[in-house]
Amino acid sequence: MMDVSGVGFPSKVPWKKMSAEELENQYCPSRWVVRLGAEEALRTYSQIGIEATTRARATRKSLLHVPYGDGEGEKVDIYFPDESSEALPFFLFFHGGYWQSGSKDESAFMVDPLTAQGVAVVIVAYDIAPKGTLDHMVDQVTRSVAFVQKRYPSNKGIYLCGHSAGAHLAAMMLLADWTKHGVTPNLRGFFLVSGVFDLEPIVYTSQNVALQLTLEDAQRNSPQLKVAQAQPVDPTCRVLVVVGQFDSPEFHRQSWEFYQVLPAQTLCQGEWKASFEELHDVDHFEIVENLIQKDNVLTQIILKTIFQ
Numbered sequence: 546m547m548d549v550s551g552v553g554f555p556s557k558v559p560w561k562k563m564s565a566e567e568l569e570n571q572y573c574p575s576r577w578v579v580r581l582g583a584e585e586a587l588r589t590y591s592q593i594g595i596e597a598t599t600r601a602r603a604t605r606k607s608l609l610h611v612p613y614g615d616g617e618g619e620k621v622d623i624y625f626p627d628e629s630s631e632a633l634p635f636f637l638f639f640h641g642g643y644w645q646s647g648s649k650d651e652s653a654f655m656v657d658p659l660t661a662q663g664v665a666v667v668i669v670a671y672d673i674a675p676k677g678t679l680d681h682m683v684d685q686v687t688r689s690v691a692f693v694q695k696r697y698p699s700n701k702g703i704y705l706c707g708h709s710a711g712a713h714l715a716a717m718m719l720l721a722d723w724t725k726h727g728v729t730p731n732l733r734g735f736f737l738v739s740g741v742f743d744l745e746p747i748v749y750t751s752q753n754v755a756l757q758l759t760l761e762d763a764q765r766n767s768p769q770l771k772v773a774q775a776q777p778v779d780p781t782c783r784v785l786v787v788v789g790q791f792d793s794p795e796f797h798r799q800s801w802e803f804y805q806v807l808p809a810q811t812l813c814q815g816e817w818k819a820s821f822e823e824l825h826d827v828d829h830f831e832i833v834e835n836l837i838q839k840d841n842v843l844t845q846i847i848l849k850t851i852f853q
């Protein structure tokens with residue numbers, strides 16, 4: 546192709562040409578919410594999460610604050626369908642909040658519609674910054690997945706879902722070395738919702754005040770850079786990359802480019818069945834808030850993937 550526009554091709558790394566202010570803006574999801582002001586969007590998100598969690602704890606069979614490790618913050622909440630069986634699909638959720646906010650206690654959005662269909666839902670806590678470093682969070686999340694496999698060896702598949710920073714943590718599980726954990730989890734699917742997969746730009750935003758990532762930390766923890774060398778977990782494991790229509794251009798680029806590097810490592814070793822979806826008419830927060838509803842598009846995609 547020739548550049549005849551005079552404008553030039555968009556850079557492969559457009560963020561490197563952005564002013565500090567523009568970069569900050571691109572990586573501040575609440576500023577891209579159109580239905581509400583930024584602060585109200587964050588308040589609403591947390592309120593919906595708290596309400597869903599209160600409801601889930603009051604109405605579902607659950608095991609709360611179950612330790613997956615010795616650390617104080619290493620706990621999961623497990624919510625079960627009515628029928629008692631351990632041979633269930635397990636859906637693990639890693640909350641977002643730029644690795645420095647959020648908790649499992651306000652993140653049980655999808656418990657109601659998924660448990661109603663026979664899926665056990667596990668909401669995972671990890672030590673957010675400044676207490677936890679990113680390397681530590683990745684290790685914690687890895688141990689939480691190994692824990693679920695060990696505790697429920699007859700599971701009908703483990704599905705990992707993360708939102709935003711949590712989608713990054715979920716994607717890092719594509720790179721995990723399970724031999725160190727004495728178990729190979731029965732991973733059947735990944736739902737990566739409005740994620741960040743190349744962490745380098747984050748280093749230059751205010752998010753890094755709490756995170757304190759060096760460039761090396763960011764690169765080591767960027768699935769975008771590492772996933773091409775990863776072993777496919779299972780030839781039929783699904784990887785769904787989703788982004789909201791109203792997410793910022795940088796968030797769109799992050800999801801699209803991660804999806805683009807996924808099928809590259811197929812060759813003859815098996816492949817991840819990857820797909821990419823831009824969800825219509827939702828922003829960075831609604832995309833998860835809407836998981837409280839059974840007839841929402843993403844809820845339906847998740848259920849179809851689990852029960853295909």
Ligand SMILES: N[C@@H](CC(=O)c1ccccc1NC=O)C(=O)O
Nearest residue numbers: 573574575576641642643709710
């Ligand atoms: N300070 C950020 C908050 C944020 O990014 C966020 C909040 C809740 C859940 C996910 C988020 N984004 C990524 O992890 C903002 O104003 O958008």
